Amino acid sequence: MAHNAVRSQASLAGNAKWFGLYKYPSHGNYYYRLQWGVGRKVLGQLHVRGGAVGNELVESRASRLAQWIREGRQLSQCKQLVSSWDKKTAKGDTRGKPRRAKKG
Numbered sequence: 001m002a003h004n005a006v007r008s009q010a011s012l013a014g015n016a017k018w019f020g021l022y023k024y025p026s027h028g029n030y031y032y033r034l035q036w037g038v039g040r041k042v043l044g045q046l047h048v049r050g051g052a053v054g055n056e057l058v059e060s061r062a063s064r065l066a067q068w069i070r071e072g073r074q075l076s077q078c079k080q081l082v083s084s085w086d087k088k089t090a091k092g093d094t095r096g097k098p099r100r101a102k103k104g
Contacts, residue, residue: 006018006020006021006070007069007074008020008069008075015093016038017036017037017038017075018036018037018038019034019035019069019075019078020034020035020036020069021033021034021035021048021065021066022035029052029053030053031047031048031051031052031058032048032053032061032065033045033046033047033048034046034065034078034079034082034104037073039104040052046079046082046083047082048061048062048065048082048085049061049082049087052075061085064081065078065081065082068081078098
């Protein structure tokens, strides 16, 4: 399923804030990212984890994100969804947290 350039409705008005789901090339493959900005200026982006375009996992995630954008969800909600797929922010992850001192 192709999800090239699914953008928020607010993006249709001149110099408005916008966000969308885009494919981008890297290392000989294409990947998805959530990107946002104002006018022609890109202010940020988040990689959609799950592999290259065509991978079943990333396609299901891109499909869900594209649906959220079409439904008119807020950028903050979409960013939270994409971040929830990141291992580093997943519940129960201990990376980056200080270890307890050993007893004894």
